[in-house]
Amino acid sequence: MGLGFVLPFIVAILVLFIILKILALPVKIIIKLVINGLIGGFIIWLINLIGANFGFTITLNWITAVLVGIFGIPGAIVIAIIQMFV
Secondary structure, three states: OOHHHHHHHHHHHHHHHHHHHHHHHHHHHHHHHHHHHHHHHHHHHHHHHHHHHHOOOOOOOHHHHHHHHHHOHHHHHHHHHHHHHO
8 A cells, every 4th residue: 555545545534624623613602602591591590580589580581591691690680680670
């Protein structure tokens, strides 16, 4: 087996690796957003659990969950402030 036989396999593996690396980046971002959205939903649920004692609730839908998921605790605070005045 000469270099002319092994070289195309090495190049093909490198090209496949590069393509998979490029395609894996958006999947990581999507997975991160989904996980953050779930965490955001949990934070809103926790606020509703505690706020129910004071007559305060936040509507839990995909928009509020994603906003809290993206922005974290500051996003939950902003949504809570907006909910107080609306």
